[in-house]
Amino acid sequence: xxxxxxxxxAIVGIEPGSTLSETVAGRADIMALTQQTHDAALTPENPGxxxxxxxxxxxxxxxxINDQKAFEDHFEALLEKAGVPESAARMADIWFDGGSDMRxxxxxxxxxxxxxxxxxxxxxxxERLREAGIGDADIVRLSELVAxxxxxxxxxxxxxxxxxxx
Amino acid sequence: MSKTVHEFTxxxxxxxxxxxxxxxxxxxxxxxxxxxxxxxxxxxxxxVLVLAHDVETLKHRSPLFNGVMYNRGGLxxxxxxxxxxxxxxVNRCIYCAAVHANRYNQLTKETDVIxxxxxxGVDAQIEPRLKAILNFAVKLSKCPSDATVDDMAALVTAxxxxxxxxxxxxxxxxxxxxxxxxxxxxxxxxx
Numbered sequence: 001x002x003x004x005x006x007x008x009x010a011i012v013g014i015e016p017g018s019t020l021s022e023t024v025a026g027r028a029d030i031m032a033l034t035q036q037t038h039d040a041a042l043t044p045e046n047p048g049x050x051x052x053x054x055x056x057x058x059x060x061x062x063x064x065i066n067d068q069k070a071f072e073d074h075f076e077a078l079l080e081k082a083g084v085p086e087s088a089a090r091m092a093d094i095w096f097d098g099g100s101d102m103r104x105x106x107x108x109x110x111x112x113x114x115x116x117x118x119x120x121x122x123x124x125x126x127e128r129l130r131e132a133g134i135g136d137a138d139i140v141r142l143s144e145l146v147a148x149x150x151x152x153x154x155x156x157x158x159x160x161x162x163x164x165x166x
Numbered sequence: 167m168s169k170t171v172h173e174f175t176x177x178x179x180x181x182x183x184x185x186x187x188x189x190x191x192x193x194x195x196x197x198x199x200x201x202x203x204x205x206x207x208x209x210x211x212x213x214v215l216v217l218a219h220d221v222e223t224l225k226h227r228s229p230l231f232n233g234v235m236y237n238r239g240g241l242x243x244x245x246x247x248x249x250x251x252x253x254x255x256v257n258r259c260i261y262c263a264a265v266h267a268n269r270y271n272q273l274t275k276e277t278d279v280i281x282x283x284x285x286x287g288v289d290a291q292i293e294p295r296l297k298a299i300l301n302f303a304v305k306l307s308k309c310p311s312d313a314t315v316d317d318m319a320a321l322v323t324a325x326x327x328x329x330x331x332x333x334x335x336x337x338x339x340x341x342x343x344x345x346x347x348x349x350x351x352x353x354x355x356x357x
Contacts, residue, residue: 023328026239030336033230040222048220067310114346116309119258121350126184136185140219143347148223150309151343157311158335161318165328 006035008152011070012159020163034152041148042078049138053079053088055145058107060092062115062149071153106132107142114146168355171260174284176268176277179354181261187215200225216351231344234336241326241333244273245299249334251280252303253341255287259349262341298324303338 008031014021024031042055050058056079063071079089090096091108098105106129113121129139171179188197190210197218201210217224235246247270254263267280282290288301298320305312321331 019328023332026329027233027237027332027336029237030230030233033226033233037223037226037230040226044220044222046222065309114350118346118349119256123184123353125350137219139185140216140351143351144217144220144223147343147346150346151339154306154311154339154342155335157313158306158339159332161313161315162328162331162335164315164318165322165331 006031007038007074008034008156008159011074011156012163014159014163019165020159023162024159034155037148038152041145042075043082044141048141049135050141050145051082051085051088053082053085054091054107056082057088057091058111058142058145059149061094061108061111062146063153064092064094065112065115066150066153068153068157071149071156102132103134106134110142111146114143115150168357171264171354171356174255174260174263174267176264176271176280177356178264178268179261179356181211181213181348181352182355183212183216183352185216185219185351187212188218190215193218194221196225197221200228202228213348213352217347231340234333234340239329241330241337242273244270245296245330246333246337247273248279248296248299249303249337250341250344251283252300253307253338254345255283256304256307257342257345257349259341259345261352261354262345262348264354266341295324295326298326299334302334306335306338307342 009024014024042059043052047055056075060072060075060079063075079092082088087104091104096108098108110125110129113125126139129142134142168180168182193201200221201214201218214224217227235250236243247266250266251263251270254266267284271277271280279292279296282292283300288304290297290300292300302313302317302321305314305317318331321334326334
């Protein structure tokens, strides 16, 4: 990924010189940190037990759950860049529940739950991840991925609505 | 014996993690750096020690969080807290709602607004500006987002400047992130 790419700016379509661009420039530090966290969540130097391909596939899934086509395209491109092992790519299929692989099933189930209705999550949901062999550090990595992408999508949705302001 | 808190409150509960926090004695240099541990500052919450399992995101999260909630200009600190409360109610993060409702009350030196919001949600009888802010925060926090052009227009009508609206988007979205960690990786308990 290009060093200075700003995923939110590209997706929202913030035109240089526009009123929105001026407003967003007032929080340039936040936008830069948002991009840095994106890179840390999607393409970390130490991915632990969640590969770059799996992260991109799960992020693509989150974009679908949020009905955000532009984010779907973005994460699909990341997925292709990661080399798309078949097993990881299938995780992005919203009708796929993981099949017979316990770990994949657990990852998908948790991502769907936390992206769509975090209010329903309980201690039991973390236990299910553990039962599927997912350790504490990877549980946190997975949670940060879902939580961050949910944030980034909401920033973009808000800015898109701002574009319509005079 | 501690028990889990299930109802919205401004009494800040304890947060009990479901996963083991990083043990400071075993922390890597990178983790210590992200945790801002120094010989004179060794106090870190269990929450941040849990997040230290993913040090690459934690490193950016802390400055981002502080910037969104406390940086200068734009939306008042209290109204940013209201964005956080709206998100936390949608996601039913009792802990985040308590901390940020409590902070709203401290900043505004009143308790009526939060009491009304905890009782009636978006139907709370509060002044129009606060109502527009809460309504937008709640709708943006749904999945998918429910926020519309009309909700955005209502913010302008309620007197928010563009800078203020941007800060509201950021503080609300930030809690879409924070709630998904705090509420899923642990639970609020009281003694």
